[in-house]
Amino acid sequence: MAKNxxxxxxxxxxxxxxxxxxxxxxxxxxxxxxxxxxxxxxAPYNPYxxxxxxxMAPCAKYPLGTDNLGxxxxxxxxxxxxxxxxxxxxxxxxxAIIGVxxxxxxxxxxxxxxxxxNEVMNIFLMLPDFFLILMxxxxxxxxMMNVMIVIGMTSWVGNARLMRAQAKAIKERTFIQSxxxxxxxxxxILVHHVLPNGIFPIIANTTMNISGAILTxxxxxxxxxxxxxxxxWGQIITAGKAYLPKCWWICTFPGLMTIFTVLTFxxxxxxxxxxxxxxMDANK
Amino acid sequence: MFISKAEEKLVxxxxxxxxxxxxxxxLFSVLFNFVIIRMAPGDxxxxxxxxxxxxxxxIAALREKYGLxxxxxxxxxxxxxxxxxxxFGYSYVSTAKVWDLIETRLGPTFLIALTGAxxxxxxxxxxxxxxxxxxxxxxxxxxxxxxxFFDSTPSFWLGLMMILLFASILKWFPTxxxxxLRGNYTGIAKVLDLLRHMFLPVTTLVLIxxxxxxxxxxxxxxxxMSEDFIMTLRATGMPEKKIFNKYVMRNAIxxxxxxxxxxxxxxxxxxxxxxxxxxxPGMGRLMLDSITRRDYPTLSAIxxxxxxxVAVMTVVVDIVYxxxxxxxxxx
Numbered sequence: 284m285a286k287n288x289x290x291x292x293x294x295x296x297x298x299x300x301x302x303x304x305x306x307x308x309x310x311x312x313x314x315x316x317x318x319x320x321x322x323x324x325x326a327p328y329n330p331y332x333x334x335x336x337x338x339m340a341p342c343a344k345y346p347l348g349t350d351n352l353g354x355x356x357x358x359x360x361x362x363x364x365x366x367x368x369x370x371x372x373x374x375x376x377x378x379a380i381i382g383v384x385x386x387x388x389x390x391x392x393x394x395x396x397x398x399x400x401n402e403v404m405n406i407f408l409m410l411p412d413f414f415l416i417l418m419x420x421x422x423x424x425x426x427m428m429n430v431m432i433v434i435g436m437t438s439w440v441g442n443a444r445l446m447r448a449q450a451k452a453i454k455e456r457t458f459i460q461s462x463x464x465x466x467x468x469x470x471x472i473l474v475h476h477v478l479p480n481g482i483f484p485i486i487a488n489t490t491m492n493i494s495g496a497i498l499t500x501x502x503x504x505x506x507x508x509x510x511x512x513x514x515x516w517g518q519i520i521t522a523g524k525a526y527l528p529k530c531w532w533i534c535t536f537p538g539l540m541t542i543f544t545v546l547t548f549x550x551x552x553x554x555x556x557x558x559x560x561x562x563m564d565a566n567k
Numbered sequence: 568m569f570i571s572k573a574e575e576k577l578v579x580x581x582x583x584x585x586x587x588x589x590x591x592x593x594l595f596s597v598l599f600n601f602v603i604i605r606m607a608p609g610d611x612x613x614x615x616x617x618x619x620x621x622x623x624x625x626i627a628a629l630r631e632k633y634g635l636x637x638x639x640x641x642x643x644x645x646x647x648x649x650x651x652x653x654x655f656g657y658s659y660v661s662t663a664k665v666w667d668l669i670e671t672r673l674g675p676t677f678l679i680a681l682t683g684a685x686x687x688x689x690x691x692x693x694x695x696x697x698x699x700x701x702x703x704x705x706x707x708x709x710x711x712x713x714x715x716f717f718d719s720t721p722s723f724w725l726g727l728m729m730i731l732l733f734a735s736i737l738k739w740f741p742t743x744x745x746x747x748l749r750g751n752y753t754g755i756a757k758v759l760d761l762l763r764h765m766f767l768p769v770t771t772l773v774l775i776x777x778x779x780x781x782x783x784x785x786x787x788x789x790x791x792m793s794e795d796f797i798m799t800l801r802a803t804g805m806p807e808k809k810i811f812n813k814y815v816m817r818n819a820i821x822x823x824x825x826x827x828x829x830x831x832x833x834x835x836x837x838x839x840x841x842x843x844x845x846x847x848p849g850m851g852r853l854m855l856d857s858i859t860r861r862d863y864p865t866l867s868a869i870x871x872x873x874x875x876x877v878a879v880m881t882v883v884v885d886i887v888y889x890x891x892x893x894x895x896x897x898x
Contacts, residue, residue: 402588402591405588406588406591406592406595409592409874409878409881410592410596410877411873413836414869414873415870417854418603418867418870421866422604422606422607422863423606501721501724502721502723502840505721505723505840506840506855506858507855507859508858520724520727527727527735528730528731528734528735528742534724534727534731535731538720538727538728541719541721542716542719542720543719545718546715549719550715
């Protein structure tokens with residue numbers, strides 16, 4: 284048993300090592316999670332504290348400088364990490380849940396349900412999502428909750444299409460057919476056999492969706508539609524825009540952190556995709 | 568192009584289906600727009616009346632002017648009738664017609680959006696094809712890495728960095744606007760001035776868009792090269808160069824063209840953030856102003872135009888695609 288476990292472990296390690304995207308993605312993810320959880324511990328100042336030194340360039344006292352109100356940029360970036368990750372994760376989860384449910388039902392049941400849901404997906408695919416999100420947030424207020432829900436509700440179509448294709452294919456497999464003949468109900472087969480077997484592409488896509496959600500949130504913050512009650516990187520950039528040529532440090536560092544975070548999830552998604560379809564290895 | 572009767576029927580059905588979807592999208596957008604403006608918190612008449620103790624008569628007059636005192640269904644009917652005439656109503660803020668506000672902004676937006684999209688298409692596709700031919704080389708790996716980087720970059724941040732580097736430090740290009748305010752140039756000098764102002768926003772847009780075209784071109788060339796008929800051609804001893812130019816390219820270019828069509832439709836959203844950074848007098852600025860002033864009619868008009876153009880473009884692209892590539896009709 285112990286030997287078997289070790290074997291699986293070395294196998295996993297081998298997969299990760301042979302897949303540069305996955306390897307880098309996992310290393311970056313570890314760094315990010317560390318920052319998000321322990322950042323507040325290492326932050327030199329309270330991020331809301333108004334220090335006496337306004338618009339200070341990076342120096343020993345303020346490693347990444349301060350903004351126009353005297354906030355320490357490093358502390359703000361460290362605290363902002365959890366905001367970005369939270370928005371990314373929850374929005375992507377919402378979109379995964381909606382997508383898997385609707386896609387699974389459409390692909391598994393087929394018939395008119397499939398046609399109807401497919402048409403709904405086509406319609407959602409044609410809606411300009413960023414502007415839709417922007418309109419809703421501009422009218423109904425920019426709390427973090429709203430932002431996460433709206434991003435999740437507008438980005439599920441990709442997941443739904445993947446799940447639909449998976450459900451259609453899995454439905455024809457022998458073990459599903461035998462479940463039918465053993466009298467298992469349709470809903471039970473869908474939940475217990477089809478969804479768990481078809482979920483892997485969704486995981487890869489959801490990882491990519493985290494990137495998308497983080498970028499969307501940054502864009503909303505830049506338009507002044509970020510949640511004013513939380514610290515987010517997009518909002519630090521927006522605040523620093525007015526002081527740009529001279530005080531370059533306010534905008535630059537949170538932007539770099541955003542790129543790092545988005546890149547992490549892109550790489551992870553690509554890496555997972557590559558593990559799932561080894562054929563893609565051919566076009567590495 | 569030869570197609571049989573049965574196939575023609577299939578194509579017709581496909582087109583009708585797409586047109587139907589497009590129509591539903593447009594109708595949905597119109598309804599959504601109407602609902603969201605009515606559901607928006609805050610009473611627009613309060614905003615219009617100003618802060619100095621507006622009299623009830625004034626509010627009543629304003630409600631009358633904007634048709635807010637009528638029943639909701641009648642308001643919707645009026646809204647539909649106005650839209651059919653291309654009338655988006657009046658702005659809550661400047662009392663100008665929304666269409667007049669939008670009209671002056673369209674030109675500048677299309678100018679940089681189109682320029683950027685075309686340059687990104689050409690460069691991205693060339694690089695993608697090149698990378699695919701040299702698959703696995705240092706060059707390919709470098710390009711793929713760079714494309715990940717620009718894919719992860721928020722466009723507005725890249726714009727800010729461009730300003731920082733090329734306008735503030737190197738002082739090569741102006742930081743904002745479309746023309747030099749004090750220049751009063753005419754003729755060639757004016758065009759040159761415009762080009763100088765365009766350079767940074769367009770470069771930002773191109774850098775953000777290139778990875779997209781790059782990846783599509785690269786993977787579609789690789790996909791085509793791995794197909795059986797290419798193997799057969801190789802077996803006949805045809806020179807690699809000829810196979811590539813004559814057979815691979817022709818098949819690989821189709822996805823790129825399709826994607827370009829859809830990109831054009833999304834142009835305005837993509838470019839608006841960049842416009843804001845560079846204070847370019849286009850739709851992006853108008854959008855930002857409408858957001859900060861809660862000018863819902865203007866905002867919803869922009870949204871409506873955008874969703875209609877996306878729907879139309881998607882349908883057109885699908886139909887064109889169906890004619891070019893017979894495989895899609897079978898679906």
